[in-house]
Amino acid sequence: MNTSSTVEKTVRTQLKRMLEAGCSFADVRFYDEDRTERLVLYDGNLEVNYQRWEKGIGVRVLKNGAIGFAATADLNAIPECFDRALANAEAAAQLLGFPKDMGSAEPVSGKYQPRFQQDPFAVPLPEKLNLLKRVDEKLRDNTVEHRMVSAHFQKRRIFYYNSEGTEIERWVMNTFAGMTVMARDRDGKAQRRSYELDSDGTGSRGFEWLANPQAFEVHTERIKRELSEIVAAEALPPGRRDVILLPGQGHLQVHETIGHPLELDRILGYELSFAGGSHVKPEMIGTLRYGSEKLNAKVMVVENSPGTFGYDDEGTPQHEYYLIKNGILVNVLCCRLDLAEANAKAGRVVVSQSGASARAAGFYKTPIDRMTNVCIEWGSDGTLEDIIRATENGVILDMPVSWSIGSNREHFHFGCEIAWEVRDGRITRVFKNPTYQGHTLEFYNSLDMVGDRSTWRLFQVANCGKGEPNQIMEVGHGVPVMRFKNVLTGEGR
Amino acid sequence: MLEPRIRNLLLEARDYARKQGLNAEFSFHRERSSLIRLGNSAIALSTAEELSRLDVSVQEGRRVGSWTLTADISSFDQLKEALNRAAENCRNSLAKDYEPIFGVVEEPVDDTAGFDPALETLSPVTKSELCARVIRHLKPRGSYDFSGSWSTGSTEMYYLTTANDHEAYRKLTDGRLVLVLKDQVQKWELAVEKTQKRAGEFSAEEIIAEFETLLPIYEQNPGYKTEIGNQRVLFGPQAIAQLVSLCVWGGFFGRAYEEGRAFTSRNRFGDKIFSEMVTLTDDPSNPDVFGMPFDFNGKRRRPFLLVKNGIFTNVTYDSQTAAKYGKQPTGHDLNNWDLVFGTGTGPADLKSAMALAGNALYIPHLHYVHLPDPTRGIFTGSSRFNALLIRDGRPVAPLFSSRITDSIPNVFNNVVAVAARSVAQNESSTYERRTPEAQSVPAWLLCDQVRISDVADSF
Numbered sequence A: 001m002n003t004s005s006t007v008e009k010t011v012r013t014q015l016k017r018m019l020e021a022g023c024s025f026a027d028v029r030f031y032d033e034d035r036t037e038r039l040v041l042y043d044g045n046l047e048v049n050y051q052r053w054e055k056g057i058g059v060r061v062l063k064n065g066a067i068g069f070a071a072t073a074d075l076n077a078i079p080e081c082f083d084r085a086l087a088n089a090e091a092a093a094q095l096l097g098f099p100k101d102m103g104s105a106e107p108v109s110g111k112y113q114p115r116f117q118q119d120p121f122a123v124p125l126p127e128k129l130n131l132l133k134r135v136d137e138k139l140r141d142n143t144v145e146h147r148m149v150s151a152h153f154q155k156r157r158i159f160y161y162n163s164e165g166t167e168i169e170r171w172v173m174n175t176f177a178g179m180t181v182m183a184r185d186r187d188g189k190a191q192r193r194s195y196e197l198d199s200d201g202t203g204s205r206g207f208e209w210l211a212n213p214q215a216f217e218v219h220t221e222r223i224k225r226e227l228s229e230i231v232a233a234e235a236l237p238p239g240r241r242d243v244i245l246l247p248g249q250g251h252l253q254v255h256e257t258i259g260h261p262l263e264l265d266r267i268l269g270y271e272l273s274f275a276g277g278s279h280v281k282p283e284m285i286g287t288l289r290y291g292s293e294k295l296n297a298k299v300m301v302v303e304n305s306p307g308t309f310g311y312d313d314e315g316t317p318q319h320e321y322y323l324i325k326n327g328i329l330v331n332v333l334c335c336r337l338d339l340a341e342a343n344a345k346a347g348r349v350v351v352s353q354s355g356a357s358a359r360a361a362g363f364y365k366t367p368i369d370r371m372t373n374v375c376i377e378w379g380s381d382g383t384l385e386d387i388i389r390a391t392e393n394g395v396i397l398d399m400p401v402s403w404s405i406g407s408n409r410e411h412f413h414f415g416c417e418i419a420w421e422v423r424d425g426r427i428t429r430v431f432k433n434p435t436y437q438g439h440t441l442e443f444y445n446s447l448d449m450v451g452d453r454s455t456w457r458l459f460q461v462a463n464c465g466k467g468e469p470n471q472i473m474e475v476g477h478g479v480p481v482m483r484f485k486n487v488l489t490g491e492g493r
Numbered sequence B: 001m002l003e004p005r006i007r008n009l010l011l012e013a014r015d016y017a018r019k020q021g022l023n024a025e026f027s028f029h030r031e032r033s034s035l036i037r038l039g040n041s042a043i044a045l046s047t048a049e050e051l052s053r054l055d056v057s058v059q060e061g062r063r064v065g066s067w068t069l070t071a072d073i074s075s076f077d078q079l080k081e082a083l084n085r086a087a088e089n090c091r092n093s094l095a096k097d098y099e100p101i102f103g104v105v106e107e108p109v110d111d112t113a114g115f116d117p118a119l120e121t122l123s124p125v126t127k128s129e130l131c132a133r134v135i136r137h138l139k140p141r142g143s144y145d146f147s148g149s150w151s152t153g154s155t156e157m158y159y160l161t162t163a164n165d166h167e168a169y170r171k172l173t174d175g176r177l178v179l180v181l182k183d184q185v186q187k188w189e190l191a192v193e194k195t196q197k198r199a200g201e202f203s204a205e206e207i208i209a210e211f212e213t214l215l216p217i218y219e220q221n222p223g224y225k226t227e228i229g230n231q232r233v234l235f236g237p238q239a240i241a242q243l244v245s246l247c248v249w250g251g252f253f254g255r256a257y258e259e260g261r262a263f264t265s266r267n268r269f270g271d272k273i274f275s276e277m278v279t280l281t282d283d284p285s286n287p288d289v290f291g292m293p294f295d296f297n298g299k300r301r302r303p304f305l306l307v308k309n310g311i312f313t314n315v316t317y318d319s320q321t322a323a324k325y326g327k328q329p330t331g332h333d334l335n336n337w338d339l340v341f342g343t344g345t346g347p348a349d350l351k352s353a354m355a356l357a358g359n360a361l362y363i364p365h366l367h368y369v370h371l372p373d374p375t376r377g378i379f380t381g382s383s384r385f386n387a388l389l390i391r392d393g394r395p396v397a398p399l400f401s402s403r404i405t406d407s408i409p410n411v412f413n414n415v416v417a418v419a420a421r422s423v424a425q426n427e428s429s430t431y432e433r434r435t436p437e438a439q440s441v442p443a444w445l446l447c448d449q450v451r452i453s454d455v456a457d458s459f
Helices: A005-020 A078-095 A125-139 A207-211 A217-231 A247-262 A339-346 A384-389 A440-445 B004-019 B076-091 B124-141 B204-220 B237-251 B254-258 B319-325 B350-357 B408-413
Strands: A025-042 A045-063 A066-072 A109-112 A146-162 A167-184 A190-196 A239-245 A297-299 A321-325 A374-376 A393-405 A411-423 A426-432 A435-439 A447-450 A457-466 A471-479 A482-489 B023-039 B042-060 B063-070 B109-111 B144-161 B168-183 B189-196 B229-235 B280-282 B304-308 B339-341 B360-363 B366-373 B378-383 B388-391 B394-398 B402-407 B415-418 B422-426 B438-442 B445-455
Touching: A005 A025, A005 A045, A005 A078, A005 A146, A025 A125, A045 A078, A045 B076, A066 A078, A078 B023, A078 B042, A078 B124, A125 A146, A125 A167, A125 A207, A125 A217, A167 A207, A167 A217, A167 A457, A190 A217, A190 A393, A190 A411, A217 A411, A217 A426, A239 A247, A239 A384, A247 A321, A247 A374, A247 A393, A247 A411, A247 A440, A247 A457, A247 A471, A384 A426, A393 B378, A411 A440, A411 B366, A411 B402, A411 B445, A435 A440, A440 A447, A440 A482, B004 B023, B004 B042, B004 B076, B004 B144, B023 B076, B023 B124, B042 B076, B042 B124, B063 B076, B124 B144, B124 B168, B124 B204, B168 B204, B189 B204, B189 B422, B204 B394, B229 B237, B229 B350, B237 B254, B237 B280, B237 B339, B237 B366, B237 B378, B237 B408, B237 B422, B237 B438, B254 B319, B350 B360, B350 B394, B350 B415, B350 B445, B360 B402, B402 B408, B408 B415, B408 B445
Parallel strands: A045 B063, A066 B042, A109 A167, A239 A393, A374 A471, B109 B168, B229 B360, B339 B438
Antiparallel strands: A025 A045, A025 A146, A045 A066, A146 A167, A167 A190, A239 A482, A297 A321, A297 A374, A393 A411, A393 B366, A411 A426, A411 A435, A435 A482, A447 A482, A457 A471, B023 B042, B023 B144, B042 B063, B144 B168, B168 B189, B229 B445, B280 B304, B280 B339, B360 B388, B366 B378, B378 B402, B388 B394, B402 B445, B415 B445, B422 B438
C-alpha cells in the first residue's frame, strides 16, 4: 500500500496489541489527505474562498461488548490514541446493554477510485472562478435582485485497516455545485429559484462535469424565467390535491421519510437524544406496508454519486439491495455492528448482512449508519407529460425551501420553491409559497404514479447531518417523478 | 494563555507574514472532546478527540484567500506553507466590489475564567456511573429504556493579525447531558437536559427527581390528540431557545435585513414589533451563557440589544456585510452567540405557570424547526419530549406529537406572561468544531393564539 510506511507499520503493531489486550475487534482509518474547497459568488462577489486540508487517524476498538473510539491529528501519538480508544471501550463496558458484536468477515484487500477525468484540485483557481463568473453573468438580469453560484469539491485518500486483516485504500472525489436567483414578490417576500448539479447517474465526478455547459450553465435562463413567474404568482391556496414531485423535491422527501427512518441505529434507539427515532421497529422488517405497490426503494451502486465509495468504513464492499419492494419494507440501512441486536429484538433474522452503510465524515468521527444511494426505481407510468395528462387537480412541486419532520419521521412539513397547477390534464399557472404536509406511511400509500427512466435524476446531498458527535455526510438519491393522491397542501393562515 | 510552543510558532508566522508584506489573520482552534452515547440503557459509544485547527486568511486590496489546516501544529515550516497557500489563494481570487474590512484585535484578551480542568478531563467512567445510577433507579418502574449523550470538553480559541501586536485568547470548558427515558410499549419519551460549565454541577438524584416530576402523568394517562387551530401554549426552555434562534436568524441578521429577506426588513429601529414583554440581547456578560469575548475579526464583544420591551433596536453586521453595506461591524463574525431572552414578572416555578395558564398545551421542546418563509417569519416544528395537556391549571395528559406552524411576530406579539427565573439552555453546535453556545431564556413563556397545524396519532 502506498502510504507512509511508518504509520502503516505502527498501525499494524497497535492492532495486534489491541487483540492481545483482549479486544475482539479493532480498526483504523488513516486519512492521508483530506481536501475540501468551497467557492461562493454572491452578487458577483467571491464571498467564500475556502480551502481545507486535514490529516490524522481514527481508531475504534471493541472490548467486552463495548465500543471505544479515539482520534488524533498527531501522527507521533498513534499508540496513545489506541490507548484512549481502549480506555473508552473499557469504560463503556461498565454499563453494557446488548453486547456489540462485529460478527465475522473474511479479510478484504481492495482499492477504490471513482471515475473522473479532471481532478478539481488540479484545476487552477482562476479557471474555476472564470467558470463560476460566467454563470453568474448569465444570471444577471433586471428581474433578479440577488444571485448566488457555488461550487464545492472534495478529495480524500483513506486507508482502512482492521484486526481481521482487511486493508483497503480508497479515494473520495466529489463535485457539488448550485446556482440560485432571488427576487421579492409584490408582498415583499423573498422568492428564489435554484438548480443543483445533478445527473442521470452515469458519467464521472471530476471538474469536467461542472464544466460541461449542458450539465450546469444551460439552466441559467430557465431558472431566471421561472423566478419571474413565481414573483408574479398568487400563493398556493390551501386544500387537498394531488401532488406531483419532481426529483428536485422528491429526493428530499425520500431522504427524510425513507432514508432516515430506515437507518438501523435510529430504529434501535441510538439517536433518540438528538436526531430522533423511527416509526419502524425491528420486527416490522419484512412485513410493514410502507407504501403502495408502486413504491420500490433501493440502495443502488450508482457510478456518479457521492453515495458510491467502494467500501464502507468497516471494509464491507458496497452492493445493491431493496429497502422497500412493491411497498413492503424488506431491509434497512445498516453496518455490521448492530445486526445481532436487531435480529435478537425482532426474534428472527430480519437483517442478514451489512448494508455497507458504516460511514464517518472525517478521521476524527466514528462510523455510524448512514445513507448511501437511497433511490426510488423508475416505474412504468410514462413521462412527466403522461402523468400531467392523467391528473385532474394537482400541483407539480420542485426544490425544497424548508423541511421539518417529526422525531420518529412519521409526519412531515415541506416548503418548496415553485408549484405548477395542473387542471384537467394540463399546466394552467404557477403558484408561489407552496407547502405540503402528511404522514409518512399514509403518504407513500397514496403513491399512484411513478415516472419512467426519462424522469429519473440523481440528486446529490452534500450536507446530511446526523450523529453525536455530529457529522456531515454526502449521499445520493436517484428519484423519478412521482404522483401522490389527495395531499394536504398550502397554509391556512 | 495558549501553550507557549504553539503561541511562539504562530507569533513567528505573523512576523514572517509582515516581512512578506502580507495582511494575514491567524485563527487557532484546539479542542479536547469526550462523549458517551447511550442507547438501550447502556453505553453505545465512548469517544475522545483531540484536534487542532488553524485558519489562515490573507487580504490584498479587494481580494481575500484562506487556508485551513486540521493537523498537529508542529513546525514553522508547516505554518509558512499554510500562509503561502492562503496568499496564493488570495492572489488568484476575484476582487470584490467593496473594500473588505481587515481584522484588527481591538484589545488584548486572555480569558480562561470559564475553564475547569476537572470538566476537561471528566472521565467516561464518572459519566457512566452517574447514568447507571439514574437507569438503575428508574428502569424497574416500567418497560423503560434510556438513551442520550453526554459531551464534555475544552475549547481554545486564539486569534491574531498582522494589523497590530494584540492577541485574543480564550479557553473554556463546557458540557451537555441529555438523558431520554422511553416507554417501549406506549412509545412516549421524556428528557432531562443539563448544561454545565464545571464538573459536579448536577447529580444523579437531581436527574431522577426531574424525571419523577413528569413520570406519573405519563404513566397514568393515555396520550392526548389535540385539535388543529389556535391554542394557548406554554413553552419551555428548549422551545424558547429554538424560537429565539429562529427569530435572530430570520429577523436580525444585517445581510438579510438589508436585502429585504428578514421579517424585520420593513421595520425601522424604534418600531414596536413584539409584545413589550419581549427583550432580546446578545450579551456575553450574562452568567447563563458561555460568553464569547471577541469575534473573528478581532472585535471586542459587548452586550448588544436587539429588541427592548418589544421595540426593534438593532440588527447585527458581520464584517463582510458591514463592508458591503457601509455599516460598522457589530462583533458578530462568529458561530457561537450569547443570546438572552429577558425574564419577566411571572412566577418562577412551572407549577405556578401551569396554574396561570389554565387551559393550554405545555410544549417544552420543539423538534426540527425551520423557516418556510423568513420574510414573514413563518416557522414550523413539532413537539417532542415532555409535552403535556394542561387543564384547569394542572397537567393531565401527555401530548401526541403536534406541529406548530406560525409566525415569529405572531407568537412574540401574543405573549401573556414570562417567567421571572432564567435558565441556561445549551445550544452548542458540534457540526464542525466544538463551539460552546448557550442561551439564557426564561424558565417558561406563555403565549396565546399559537397555531397548531397538524397532529399525529402517536408520540
